[in-house]
Amino acid sequence: MDRPYNDLIGDILEEKGEKDTLKGKGQPLSSDYMKRDTFQQFQEIAKDAGYVPHWLKLQKEISALIHTCRSASDLELINVKIKEHNLKCPPQMQRNLITVNNLDRAKEVW
Incomplete structure (x- = not known):
């Protein structure tokens, strides 16, 4: 090694x-x-390069699923994705799970 430092x-x-x-x-x-x-x-360099965090992609996917939700099995899939979203996003961006009772409100929020 001819240098006192490593410049990969x-x-x-x-x-x-x-x-x-x-x-x-x-x-x-x-x-x-x-x-x-x-x-x-x-963050600035990643944003300039067009990088979108996985949790933001999930957020858009969840929003689309909520707006097309038709059955209880759809709700189960949405809640699985919300749990994954909550594990990966910043704490202040975490969301509650969806139920039949709050589906209309979720459509407004998401």
């Missing part, structure tokens, strides 16, 4: 011949970069 990404870019052609190379980092923590930086 740099090595990969060097192998592909892309290390010197990166956009913004040699430019100072924006002041916004230092104001946010690593997770916030990741």
Whole structure:
């Protein structure tokens, strides 16, 4: 090893011949970069790349299922998906399970 540090990404870019052609190379980092923590930086980069978290995909799927719900077996499937959604989403985004009694309200909320 000829360096005192490991630069895995740099090595990969060097192998592909892309290390010197990166956009913004040699430019100072924006002041916004230092104001946010690593997770916030990741969220912005992921959003810009078009990444959608699994729980958001589930939320859209659950909404569609609720609006087309016709039977008790449909409710069971919806509740299974709601449980999965609640395990993966932030706590403030968790939702209650659906029953026949609150199906109309769920259509408004979801």
